[in-house]
Amino acid sequence: MATVKLTNVKKIYGKNVVAVNDFNLEIADKEFVVFVGPSGCGKSTTLRMIAGLEDITEGTVEIGDKVVNDLQPKDRNIAMVFQNYALYPHLTVYENMAFALRLLRVPQQIEQKDGSVKTVYSKLSQDEIYKRVTEAAEILGISDLLLRRPRELSGGQRQRVAIGRAMVRDSQVFLMDEPLSNLDAKLRNQMRAEIILLRKKIDTTFIYVTHDQTEAMTLGDRIVIMKDGYIQQVGTPAEVFDMPSNLFVAEFIGAPKMNIVEAELTREGENYFVTVFGVKLPVDGEKGEALCNKQAEEQKILLGVRPEHMTLTNRSNPCAIPCTIQVIEMMGSELHLHVLAPDGTPLIVRVPTVQLTTQQVAGLVAGARIYVTFRGKVMHFFHKETQFNLLSEQTSQSVKSESDSHSQWYHN
């Protein structure tokens, strides 16, 4: 039940291996924030710095308006769930959950005879410990496992115990480091749903680390996407999906990943057009307006379109791009068509099967040619060199200066 604020946090291993760089983030009270990114992007390191398991090279971490840089993990009032659960193998589930409570010293104000108030640190009573552990066990549905040892539990049960162990402490911040990655796919989906429910019951600040974008999208109030130690984008799931700030975020969020092709942006008065594979597509709707507002120049760009935003069309459509099917993945409710564009660029098209007739599905075979198109509304425009989104608020300024200096230098 506290805010977490990271200011210019930096982590350097050894002499010059930078794991986390210039990390700035404010997490509101009771917010659920997910750090996501490929392995080695620094997300776990950041979490461990918040937990106090790693030293902070530079910058400050504040929990509840208090700088905690120099505090031990135990003094930060946090709870953490580890990737491999880290249950104490020699202790029963009850003792595992009670471990922290037995070490806890609660300050108590005792009034002395002379009227002054003295703070005494005392242990929790056995009754209190029992009460807290059984309450948590009740919530997690592991009440009948309390006398077992970790090795007698299934993966999902261990996971619950690990969460329970963190729960009993009533901490300000709840940290979770890839808690679901050791579970199989089915159990992971189930636990994901349970975490969403659990969150309503615990109601505290959550920081959750994962490499799985689906987990990030479904769990997080806000998502922090990281790569190579840098924050790439911070936003709600909808924001990062609709307006990825750069090419990396665009490709990382969404599955199958976004199609990226080289294209040319041209302008005719107030209207913008994208020429891709020799086909000129109009940029309409919001995107067109945005480009107009930004006064985007004519330039070569990287065009991004999500597979689900691509549609099949007939050859008479002036916006049709002829593609050759390479592989077809039948997913049941939808088809993933791996196609080759006219110049050989591989693309993925996602087609819901309900839209197709049986004959049409039968006709979709490897080697067949189909016609693909997409609307201007779903296009994403990225600067060719810097790979920033041309429309993104955060970075448009830097894109400009970057490209300026770049061209200047190039011609030098």
Add this chain to the structure above:
Amino acid sequence: MTEKLQYEQAVEFDVDLDAEALSIEIDAPESAAVAEKIEYRKRIASDQPVPAKKHMGQTAKNRIANTVIYIVLSAICVVWLLPFFGIVFESFRCESTGLAGYIFPKKWGFDNYVRLFTDENSNFLKWFGNTLMMGLITSVVQTVFVMAVSYALSRNRFKGRKLLMNLMLVFGMFPGFLTLILLYTWMSDWGLTMENAPWGLIVIYIAGSGMGYYIAKGFFDTISHSLDEAARVDGATQIQIFFKIILPLSKPIIIYTILMGFMAPWGDFVMATFMANNTNAGYNVAAGLQWLLTDSMINEYYTTFCAGGVLVAIPITVLFMLLQKYYVAGVTGGAVKG
């Protein structure tokens, strides 16, 4: 408007069947399948009789192989156990005391055991007591030391850690006997030689025990670091982590270390002989019994030596067999970790 319409009608799309590509696709699987079929038939045709024959041959072969193995293993057992039965037989031999050219005693009896405790040269009870005391004290303190060093080296990355480990590695490459003379002089300055040699030995064993951290460190290395971290988040101090988390998980390696520490003094005759410096009362069993076999004594005390050997071997072997599991774990772990 027309454009929008086209999007709405996107369902009505054209599929061009690229004639050339399709023909290849149709062709290729056909021919591949045929080739595979032919291949498959060929294989079945040639292989079918062979597996049946092989099956018959293999069981017969296996039986012969197993029989051979049983014979070899039995032979190994005999060869490995023979000396021990030999020692036991010798210890019951009453007709003579020196070397004899036969295995089975002509006259059986407990004479040698009686001599072991009564003869003026054999101070067996004292030797046994010395060794037991050394074993008990050394095993306990050595285990504490080894656990401390291996835990510190496994769990902490502190300045000078590499230096310390390299120092121990380099100095471990010097033969231990090199320092005998200095240690003797040192111990004799403190009066821990001659009849007090066991105490001197205890000091020497314990002082050097930190060098034997390797196996235990290998064990600690396998305990996940996230356990420590979880405990730290839970509010445990380092000392609490050591005693409440890591040590309870290290029972096998603790028992192994205790066992090794306890057994070492029973077999060490070099240091023991040297430290006792011809003082009978300062010997351990190894030094004492070996002394009975020196050229001037062997003819009179050979069978007594065997009786002593039996009395030493029995408790050690029983202990060892009881804790065998831990010994195997320690030795194997050490070998794999290098």
Add this chain to the structure above:
Amino acid sequence: MEKKQTSPLVKVVLRDGSESVNEQVLLFEIEGNSYCASAPRTHTDNNAREIILCHRVKPSADDAETEVGKQVVSYWEQLPRGEEQDRVFDEFCRLYELRQQEKQRREMQAAEYLKLGKWQRFVYRLKQFFRAVPAWFASFFKKIGKFFKNVGLKIADNAVDLFNTFKNGSWSTRVSFLVMGFGNFVHGQWLRGALFLLMQGAFIVYMVLSGAHWLSLFGSLGEVATKEVYDSVLDITTTEHIDNSFKILLYGIITIFFIFAFAYTWRLNVKQCRICDEITRSGKKVKSAKEDLKSVIDDQFHKTLLSLPVFGIVMFTILPIIFMILVAFTNYDYQHDGYNNLFTWVGLQNFNTMLSFGSGLSVAFGEILAWTLIWAFFATFSNYFLGMFVAMMINKKGIKIKKFWRTILVMTIAIPQFISLLYVSNLFADNGIVNAYLIKWGIVSSPIHFWTDGTLAKIMVLVINIWVGIPYLMLITTGILMNIPEDLYESSRIDGANGFQQFAKITLPYMLFVTGPYLLNSFISNINNFNVIYLLSGGGPARADWGDMGGYIAGDTTILITWLFGITTGAEANYKMASVIGILIFIVVSVLSLIVFTVMPSNRREDDYS
């Protein structure tokens, strides 16, 4: 001319990024500093110029380490515009090209290698091995050079730091240069201060009372051994011992240890005062004595754990070994016992005696060293293969009472070696049981001299060592054998391998990989395998042609370690030669370890386990 200057300036090394194939990690070397940065390969021209231009010199946001990238850029931007920049850039490109060519060449080499036959491959690898030898030596000496350079730099750094601390420090810090722990007292850290002060007091008292005395005699190891003293009261002349070389050497070393420890503590004291100053200046509180006490069981707990064991090791292992190393450079033996007759430094004379070709001791040394290595080799590998063989027999599917076989073998480990080996030694004595039965059954007419015939004795110790070693190896290999994935054998059976091929292609390589370090250890411990040799043959039969070997009669089965023991405990108490042998054993062992550790594939880092 200009080119020559720049080539060591910038060095670009490319390797594929670890995270994804779409990334390249570039390592730079600029004026001796290395930098690393990554560049995405996606959607950019794969042209080297493009990559380097876009992502090296102009770092973008997704540069892996922009700080580094920036440094590269700033370096590059500092260069004069135009020609100079172009030149450096060309250098980048040239090196990139070279790197690409090298990569291509290597790929081609790999292709060639794959086409080679079994023997050709072996020859190829052997060639590679020997080709790499000079590089090892080069890197070895480079490392040594680097080490000394680092030490030098560190000392210089410390000196500069000391100067700055004195210049910028508070008055209490400056006083701490003289009175240790003063700064700590001023900052309220009475515990640390007291410890520092105690150290200083102890040091001064020790140096005045005895340290200076030992140190002054260290160069000569004593001048006067004995003095005739006339006692006027009793009217007798007694011999009084003045100097004792042994003690001078020993306490000299201890004093030097102490001086180093004191210097370190003094440096620590100054450093802590500086840190205290800094903390106070930044407005924070320094650690109180109470917190110090707490940290002993918390974040400094490892030091608490290590203190006593490490003290033991320093005093009872490191100090004695250094003492004995120094003894090798003296003439310490029974004639110069350091008490009645002083011993003194003789330089390399003892090594000369041992290693000069032709003379008595060196002939013996050569033969003993050779036998030591032969012994260690055969003892290690005979045990290894036979032990593995026994383990495989017991492990074989269909063999029953596995536990019984194992238990019998393990039982033999429990019984102290001095009992079993002494018994076995007597079993094979000239008048032992074996000979008695052989004569009785009429196989031989006169006893076989198992221990008095040189060659036979060598074979006997090797054979009996197998008897000693197999149970250990059986235990060790059983565990590892059971860890070999069963599907390896299954797939090899489908591929048509027979039992022997399975052993040669799967079991053995796996075992060698896993037990590589163990083999080295066991080789080394066999070099020092005192028990088996000493208890069985006692190093005999004595070699008359070697004569007196430093007060000990060495024989055919004598290995270095039994020789060392013999000399130490022998009549001449020839400690100087014993020390020389000890040092030589160390050299043999360390050189072996170095070689094996550089060559061995299973030389894994410790952090890989966790």
